[in-house]
Amino acid sequence: MESPVVELVEAEYRRVWDRFYDEFMFQPSTSSLEWPAIKEPAASVTWSLAALDDDSDHERLDRLVDVVEQGLTSCLGSKATLLALDWQHTAYRFAPQSVGGPGQPAWPLSPYPDGDYYIYLSEGFRTGSFGHPWEGSLCLFGEEFLDATSTEAAKLLGRPIRRSGRAVGTV
Template sequence: MSEDPVTVLAEAEHRRVWDRFSADFRFRPGVSPFSWPAIKEPVASVTWSLAALDDDPEYARLDRLVEVVRQGLTSCVGPRGTLFALDWQHTSYRFAPHEVGGPGRPAWPLSPCPDGDYSIFLSEDFRTGSFGHPWEESICLFGEELLAAVATEVEAVLGPPIRRSGTAVDTAEPRGRGFR
């Protein structure tokens, strides 16, 4: 990492990182529900709907979600570790999460919550991160360490997940033995 804790990815690196992400996660952008999820969600992943944020007029839950995800991502990289922040069709970054946010520091380059485009955070080895889907209005968090650090709190903010390891979670009420 250079002296600057947030750097824009140069064109060649931008292309390399996006190409690897697209291949590793089988990224297929699309606005149609028939194409969702837009990635092959990893085995160690949980996806939540962001619908709970719709009735959050003061943005308290949104702010809490962003804080929790950022803290989790930061805890998953060492003190000198970096993350990629990818914003589909826009500038992407490499940054040192331990050196951003807070007074006198640069801001995080993106929010983990999608704002019109896909918002992606990735560890350098691509094993840990988040994938915000703007049209499905969802966030997928992946990596065992990240999930261990944040899943309970994210569920408290957003409610139960919609998928685990890429498989839909059965939200139907369990049927009793006497049900016919």
């Protein structure tokens, strides 16, 4: 990759989204009866983003973004690339080690779903994040990624709402 962030061309955009729809059984919907919108992987944890509602200075949100970005960067190889998908909008391939630092381009998108589904995916679709704007949730998946992020995510967001796609009971 010549640039650390490249926009997916139309044919690749369609191929990536088709694969995502198939592998994750993606069913976009604003109806709570249809949530979650994906078949959450076996190694996944999903949190409500409601804990960020009173974060007026965005400190917890900024920390969450840092945790996700650092976790993805740390669990991928130094030459690995990620896909950044924004439902029905531009999608990108980027090198996480070459973005977000001083003098580097910013990460495309955010793990926080700001009006649309925001998705980070490893090239093999085994690791990433799925931000659901209408449920107000964030699903992180991939064992190594969860090992790197789940403790800090839980400190920021509280108790998960689902693990491996199954509702977490209340205590």
